[in-house]
Amino acid sequence: MARREAELVAAFVRLADTLVDDYDPMDLVQYLLDRAVELLPPADNGAVLLVDEHGELQVFASTDETARWLELLQVQSRNGPCLESYRTAERVVTEDLRRDEQRWPEFAPSAYEQGLRSVYALPMRLRDERLGAMNLFSSETGTHLSDDDLAVGQALADIATIALLRARQLADTRTVNNQLQHALQSRIVIEQAKGVLSAQGELHPETAFAALRGYARHHRRRLPELSREVVERSVDAAAVLAFAAARAGEP
Numbered sequence: 533m534a535r536r537e538a539e540l541v542a543a544f545v546r547l548a549d550t551l552v553d554d555y556d557p558m559d560l561v562q563y564l565l566d567r568a569v570e571l572l573p574p575a576d577n578g579a580v581l582l583v584d585e586h587g588e589l590q591v592f593a594s595t596d597e598t599a600r601w602l603e604l605l606q607v608q609s610r611n612g613p614c615l616e617s618y619r620t621a622e623r624v625v626t627e628d629l630r631r632d633e634q635r636w637p638e639f640a641p642s643a644y645e646q647g648l649r650s651v652y653a654l655p656m657r658l659r660d661e662r663l664g665a666m667n668l669f670s671s672e673t674g675t676h677l678s679d680d681d682l683a684v685g686q687a688l689a690d691i692a693t694i695a696l697l698r699a700r701q702l703a704d705t706r707t708v709n710n711q712l713q714h715a716l717q718s719r720i721v722i723e724q725a726k727g728v729l730s731a732q733g734e735l736h737p738e739t740a741f742a743a744l745r746g747y748a749r750h751h752r753r754r755l756p757e758l759s760r761e762v763v764e765r766s767v768d769a770a771a772v773l774a775f776a777a778a779r780a781g782e783p
Contacts, residue, residue, distance in 0.1 A: 536571050540684065543567055543691055556754055558715045561692050562593045565666065568688045569595050572681050574672035575652070579603040580692070581614050582656075582664035582712070589618060589664060590716050597738045598646050599669060605639055612639040617653035617665040623686070624653040627676045649673045652682065654689040656696075663693055718756035725759035733773045743776035750775070 543564060561580055569575045579599040582592035589607055594600035606612030613624040613636065626632050627650045629640045643651065650670040656663045666689040670676070677685070696712075722744070729740035748758045761767040 536684065539567055539571055540687065543688060556715075556756075557696060557712065558593065558718060558756065559754060560695055562755075564688045564692045565593050565595060568666065568668060568685050572668065572677060572685055574650075574670045574675045575668040575677070575685075576648070576671050578666065578668040579614075580656070580664060580666050581607065581618065582716070583618070583662070584716055585713050589615065591719065592664065592716065597736075597741070598648075599667070602639065602643055602646070602648075602669070603667065605642055609638040612636050613651045613653040614665045614667040617655045617667075618662060621655045621657045621662055623655065623682065624651075625677075625682070626651050628673075643669065647671050650676055652677055652685065654682070654686050656689050656693040658690070658693050658697055661693070661697055663696055665689075666692070715756075718759070721756055721763060722759045725762040728762055728769050729772060732769045735773075743772055746779060747772045747775050750779075 546560070546563065561582075565578055565580055569578050577595045577599040579594035579602070580592045581589040581603055584590050591600055591603045591607070594603065602612075603614060606615050613626060617624040629644045629649055629651065632640045648669045648671055650672060652668040652670075654666045654668070656665055666685070668677070668685060722741075725744055726737050726740045729735060729743055730737050733740065733743075735743070744759065744762070745755060747753070748755045751758075758767060762769055762772065
Protein backbone atom coordinates (compact mmCIF):
# COMPACT_ATOMS: atom_id res chain seq x y z
CA MET A 533 0.00 0.00 0.00
CA ALA A 534 1.33 3.46 -0.94
CA ARG A 535 2.24 5.72 1.95
CA ARG A 536 -0.49 8.26 1.25
CA GLU A 537 -3.18 5.58 1.09
CA ALA A 538 -1.88 4.11 4.35
CA GLU A 539 -2.09 7.52 6.05
CA LEU A 540 -5.65 7.97 4.80
CA VAL A 541 -6.65 4.58 6.15
CA ALA A 542 -5.11 5.55 9.51
CA ALA A 543 -7.13 8.77 9.49
CA PHE A 544 -10.36 6.88 8.86
CA VAL A 545 -9.51 4.42 11.62
CA ARG A 546 -8.98 7.32 13.99
CA LEU A 547 -12.36 8.72 12.96
CA ALA A 548 -13.99 5.39 13.80
CA ASP A 549 -12.45 5.60 17.27
CA THR A 550 -14.01 9.03 17.84
CA LEU A 551 -17.48 7.68 17.14
CA VAL A 552 -17.41 5.35 20.15
CA ASP A 553 -15.10 7.07 22.64
CA ASP A 554 -14.33 10.43 24.21
CA TYR A 555 -11.96 12.57 22.19
CA ASP A 556 -10.42 16.01 21.99
CA PRO A 557 -11.83 17.94 18.96
CA MET A 558 -8.77 20.16 18.78
CA ASP A 559 -6.38 17.21 18.80
CA LEU A 560 -8.35 15.45 16.05
CA VAL A 561 -8.55 18.49 13.77
CA GLN A 562 -4.87 19.29 14.34
CA TYR A 563 -3.99 15.69 13.45
CA LEU A 564 -5.98 15.83 10.20
CA LEU A 565 -4.52 19.21 9.27
CA ASP A 566 -0.99 17.92 9.86
CA ARG A 567 -1.74 14.91 7.65
CA ALA A 568 -3.08 17.14 4.88
CA VAL A 569 0.09 19.23 4.78
CA GLU A 570 2.28 16.15 5.04
CA LEU A 571 0.49 14.20 2.30
CA LEU A 572 -0.11 17.01 -0.17
CA PRO A 573 3.12 18.54 -1.36
CA PRO A 574 3.59 21.29 -2.45
CA ALA A 575 1.49 22.43 0.55
CA ASP A 576 3.90 24.01 3.06
CA ASN A 577 1.53 24.87 5.89
CA GLY A 578 -2.12 25.25 6.71
CA ALA A 579 -4.81 26.25 9.17
CA VAL A 580 -8.45 25.64 10.03
CA LEU A 581 -11.13 28.20 10.73
CA LEU A 582 -14.12 26.99 12.74
CA VAL A 583 -17.35 28.84 13.46
CA ASP A 584 -18.04 29.46 17.14
CA GLU A 585 -21.32 29.59 19.08
CA HIS A 586 -21.86 33.21 18.00
CA GLY A 587 -21.47 32.44 14.30
CA GLU A 588 -18.01 33.99 14.13
CA LEU A 589 -15.04 32.23 12.56
CA GLN A 590 -12.04 31.58 14.80
CA VAL A 591 -8.61 30.05 14.22
CA PHE A 592 -9.02 26.50 15.50
CA ALA A 593 -5.77 24.85 14.35
CA SER A 594 -2.61 25.76 12.46
CA THR A 595 0.67 24.16 11.51
CA ASP A 596 2.80 27.23 12.19
CA GLU A 597 2.72 30.91 13.10
CA THR A 598 2.58 32.12 9.50
CA ALA A 599 -0.56 30.14 8.74
CA ARG A 600 -2.18 31.22 12.00
CA TRP A 601 -1.41 34.89 11.34
CA LEU A 602 -2.84 34.71 7.81
CA GLU A 603 -6.04 33.15 9.13
CA LEU A 604 -6.37 35.89 11.75
CA LEU A 605 -5.87 38.47 9.00
CA GLN A 606 -8.77 36.97 7.06
CA VAL A 607 -11.03 36.96 10.12
CA GLN A 608 -10.19 40.56 10.95
CA SER A 609 -10.62 41.81 7.39
CA ARG A 610 -13.64 39.53 6.82
CA ASN A 611 -12.17 38.70 3.44
CA GLY A 612 -10.01 35.89 2.06
CA PRO A 613 -10.12 32.43 0.48
CA CYS A 614 -10.90 30.57 3.70
CA LEU A 615 -13.86 32.83 4.51
CA GLU A 616 -15.02 32.61 0.92
CA SER A 617 -14.89 28.82 1.05
CA TYR A 618 -16.89 28.79 4.29
CA ARG A 619 -19.53 31.17 2.96
CA THR A 620 -20.00 29.38 -0.37
CA ALA A 621 -19.36 25.80 0.87
CA GLU A 622 -17.13 25.40 -2.20
CA ARG A 623 -13.41 24.96 -2.80
CA VAL A 624 -11.54 28.18 -3.42
CA VAL A 625 -8.29 27.76 -5.33
CA THR A 626 -5.82 30.37 -6.46
CA GLU A 627 -2.49 29.34 -7.94
CA ASP A 628 -1.07 32.85 -8.30
CA LEU A 629 -1.84 35.30 -5.50
CA ARG A 630 -0.56 38.20 -7.58
CA ARG A 631 -3.70 37.90 -9.68
CA ASP A 632 -6.01 38.18 -6.66
CA GLU A 633 -4.93 41.42 -5.01
CA GLN A 634 -8.21 43.10 -5.94
CA ARG A 635 -10.22 40.08 -4.85
CA TRP A 636 -8.48 39.92 -1.45
CA PRO A 637 -6.75 43.30 -1.05
CA GLU A 638 -5.40 42.64 2.45
CA PHE A 639 -4.80 38.91 2.40
CA ALA A 640 -3.19 38.39 -1.04
CA PRO A 641 -0.33 40.92 -0.70
CA SER A 642 0.36 39.83 2.88
CA ALA A 643 0.52 36.15 1.94
CA TYR A 644 2.76 36.95 -1.01
CA GLU A 645 5.12 38.89 1.27
CA GLN A 646 5.38 35.74 3.42
CA GLY A 647 6.66 33.82 0.40
CA LEU A 648 3.37 32.06 -0.36
CA ARG A 649 2.12 31.82 -3.92
CA SER A 650 -0.85 29.43 -3.94
CA VAL A 651 -3.85 28.88 -1.67
CA TYR A 652 -6.30 25.98 -1.50
CA ALA A 653 -9.33 26.52 0.75
CA LEU A 654 -11.49 23.45 1.40
CA PRO A 655 -14.94 23.73 3.00
CA MET A 656 -15.76 21.78 6.14
CA ARG A 657 -19.37 20.97 5.42
CA LEU A 658 -21.82 18.11 5.15
CA ARG A 659 -25.03 18.73 3.22
CA ASP A 660 -26.43 21.95 4.73
CA GLU A 661 -24.11 21.99 7.74
CA ARG A 662 -21.12 24.35 7.52
CA LEU A 663 -18.54 24.28 10.30
CA GLY A 664 -15.60 26.13 8.78
CA ALA A 665 -12.84 25.66 6.24
CA MET A 666 -9.36 24.20 5.91
CA ASN A 667 -6.73 26.37 4.23
CA LEU A 668 -3.54 24.98 2.64
CA PHE A 669 -0.74 27.32 1.55
CA SER A 670 2.11 26.69 -0.91
CA SER A 671 5.27 28.59 -1.77
CA GLU A 672 5.57 26.70 -5.08
CA THR A 673 5.02 28.59 -8.31
CA GLY A 674 5.29 25.82 -10.89
CA THR A 675 3.83 22.83 -9.05
CA HIS A 676 0.23 22.84 -7.88
CA LEU A 677 -2.21 20.46 -6.24
CA SER A 678 -3.89 18.20 -8.77
CA ASP A 679 -7.58 17.31 -8.74
CA ASP A 680 -6.65 14.03 -7.05
CA ASP A 681 -4.65 15.93 -4.42
CA LEU A 682 -7.57 18.24 -3.76
CA ALA A 683 -9.86 15.23 -3.41
CA VAL A 684 -7.53 13.85 -0.71
CA GLY A 685 -7.48 17.20 1.08
CA GLN A 686 -11.26 17.44 0.90
CA ALA A 687 -11.56 13.90 2.29
CA LEU A 688 -9.50 14.89 5.33
CA ALA A 689 -11.59 18.05 5.81
CA ASP A 690 -14.73 15.90 5.52
CA ILE A 691 -13.42 13.49 8.16
CA ALA A 692 -13.03 16.38 10.58
CA THR A 693 -16.52 17.62 9.74
CA ILE A 694 -18.13 14.22 10.26
CA ALA A 695 -16.42 13.74 13.62
CA LEU A 696 -17.56 17.15 14.87
CA LEU A 697 -21.10 16.66 13.63
CA ARG A 698 -21.17 13.24 15.27
CA ALA A 699 -20.35 14.92 18.55
CA ARG A 700 -23.37 17.16 18.02
CA GLN A 701 -25.58 14.12 17.57
CA LEU A 702 -24.31 12.52 20.78
CA ALA A 703 -24.97 15.53 22.97
CA ASP A 704 -27.38 18.42 23.19
CA THR A 705 -26.55 21.58 21.30
CA ARG A 706 -25.59 23.50 24.39
CA THR A 707 -23.07 20.88 25.50
CA VAL A 708 -21.48 20.74 22.06
CA ASN A 709 -21.27 24.52 21.83
CA ASN A 710 -19.61 24.62 25.23
CA GLN A 711 -17.15 21.94 24.15
CA LEU A 712 -16.22 23.77 20.97
CA GLN A 713 -16.02 27.07 22.81
CA HIS A 714 -13.76 25.41 25.38
CA ALA A 715 -11.56 24.16 22.56
CA LEU A 716 -11.33 27.65 21.10
CA GLN A 717 -10.47 29.05 24.52
CA SER A 718 -7.78 26.40 24.79
CA ARG A 719 -6.00 28.18 21.94
CA ILE A 720 -5.50 31.13 24.29
CA VAL A 721 -3.84 28.91 26.90
CA ILE A 722 -1.63 27.33 24.23
CA GLU A 723 -0.54 30.78 23.04
CA GLN A 724 0.28 31.73 26.64
CA ALA A 725 2.37 28.57 27.07
CA LYS A 726 4.18 29.31 23.81
CA GLY A 727 4.95 32.75 25.21
CA VAL A 728 6.39 31.26 28.41
CA LEU A 729 8.64 28.86 26.48
CA SER A 730 9.59 31.50 23.94
CA ALA A 731 10.63 33.95 26.64
CA GLN A 732 12.45 31.45 28.85
CA GLY A 733 14.25 29.70 26.01
CA GLU A 734 14.68 32.81 23.84
CA LEU A 735 12.95 30.93 21.02
CA HIS A 736 10.87 31.90 18.02
CA PRO A 737 7.17 31.24 18.84
CA GLU A 738 7.02 28.58 16.14
CA THR A 739 9.97 26.72 17.70
CA ALA A 740 8.36 27.04 21.13
CA PHE A 741 5.13 25.56 19.79
CA ALA A 742 7.02 22.63 18.24
CA ALA A 743 8.69 21.97 21.61
CA LEU A 744 5.36 22.10 23.43
CA ARG A 745 3.59 19.81 20.99
CA GLY A 746 6.51 17.35 20.86
CA TYR A 747 6.55 17.08 24.66
CA ALA A 748 2.78 16.54 24.75
CA ARG A 749 2.84 13.81 22.13
CA HIS A 750 5.78 11.96 23.65
CA HIS A 751 4.21 11.97 27.11
CA ARG A 752 0.70 11.25 25.75
CA ARG A 753 -0.65 14.50 27.16
CA ARG A 754 -3.38 16.67 25.74
CA LEU A 755 -1.91 19.88 24.44
CA PRO A 756 -4.36 22.26 26.19
CA GLU A 757 -3.85 20.54 29.57
CA LEU A 758 -0.06 20.61 29.27
CA SER A 759 -0.18 24.24 28.17
CA ARG A 760 -2.25 25.21 31.19
CA GLU A 761 0.22 23.45 33.50
CA VAL A 762 3.16 25.24 31.87
CA VAL A 763 1.40 28.58 32.35
CA GLU A 764 0.53 27.73 35.96
CA ARG A 765 4.12 26.48 36.55
CA SER A 766 2.98 23.00 37.67
CA VAL A 767 5.06 21.72 34.75
CA ASP A 768 8.50 23.30 34.58
CA ALA A 769 9.04 25.09 31.27
CA ALA A 770 12.72 24.22 31.58
CA ALA A 771 11.83 20.51 31.45
CA VAL A 772 9.90 21.01 28.22
CA LEU A 773 12.77 22.97 26.70
CA ALA A 774 15.34 20.39 27.83
CA PHE A 775 13.28 17.58 26.31
CA ALA A 776 13.05 19.44 23.00
CA ALA A 777 16.80 20.10 23.01
CA ALA A 778 17.53 16.45 23.70
CA ARG A 779 15.25 15.30 20.87
CA ALA A 780 16.86 17.77 18.50
CA GLY A 781 20.26 16.30 19.32
CA GLU A 782 19.22 12.74 18.58
CA PRO A 783 20.71 11.21 15.44
